[in-house]
Amino acid sequence: MKSEHIPRATIQRLALYVQVLETFRREGSEVLSSEVLAKACNVNPSQIRKDLAYFGEFGVRGVGYFVQDLISSIKQALGVDRVWKAALVGVGNLGKALLRHQDFPRRGFHIVGAFDCDPFKIGEEVSGLEVICSRRLKEKVEELDIEIGLITTPPERAQRAANYLVDAGVRGIINFAPARINVPETVYVEYVDFFHHLYAVAFNLNMDNQDR
């Protein structure tokens, strides 16, 4: 298994392949040619072969990929063939939407704790979870075996949320707040920022408009 050296871009493409393969599976496809998969993913077939080669040999010449097998293999390679328990910090609009999002449990990410500092929110129930004071994160992370933290606070409270998560021993954070956070090097952080995408769309439309 060479997976320790899988580059980040490959991991992102592998996640994309799973998404596209799941769409084909939903539509009833059992086998897929590498050309069809490549086209649907908007990459070339040799890139797919290269990415999959990190963790095995897949595809049958003249036949293609077996959809279910490939989904299972990629998920196993990525470590998402198991359940990951997560804590969400910041029960605002976005936090509530994520707590109610059916795709998290469906994909193996179970949000088992919802935390907020706001005394008006503590005790409120969202999607079957009672909102708990963020100061109790450490206790709850141990009790509930939480490994991943989702930050959905306003930007000015993201660092404090990160501090609570790090103190509690969480080693993986997904930060949805539009703010950078500082954490020790042993903690892995991913940023989800809608505005990068909005800016990219705006930039492209703007260029288009100037060309007209």
Added chain:
Amino acid sequence: MKSEHIPRATIQRLALYVQVLETFRREGSEVLSSEVLAKACNVNPSQIRKDLAYFGEFGVRGVGYFVQDLISSIKQALGVDRVWKAALVGVGNLGKALLRHQDFPRRGFHIVGAFDCDPFKIGEEVSGLEVICSRRLKEKVEELDIEIGLITTPPERAQRAANYLVDAGVRGIINFAPARINVPETVYVEYVDFFHHLYAVAFNLNMDNQDR
């Protein structure tokens, strides 16, 4: 202005610089050394200089960058120094969260129309907007001068939402649904996929666990 050739990675970094600069501005900084900015963005100072060189000369030797000026210049270069009107299709949990998200109007993206196919949702009011039947998108896009579409439907309805938006003349789409969509080449699409990020975190934690 060389901005037509700005690579995608640069645009993403420019969006990041704006985010970080806005944090410093919020905290009262007026001038920032290039080292401090670079460290906060987790890139090296020469990368920042290279990225900014696409649209002008910034920074004063021995002083640094003027925070407010730089924010304004980057926003102008990206085309986000104006208001962009957007339509949201799919008023589920995520759709509602985005409609209520204060950061959209704050950053110049005004969601002025909310659309859904579900007869039980049509007529409902969310964040001051009445939910309208998606079949009326074309009429509303013209009436409200909408240029950007946000798709927040379940994955199996994303393509239909995209078709409605394309038919209505929208040329920029941000797809939050976990599904690929097919659109004409003249339409620019950005994908927001939380699960790429979740998978990346899971993969890294998994590797960490194996190392222990």
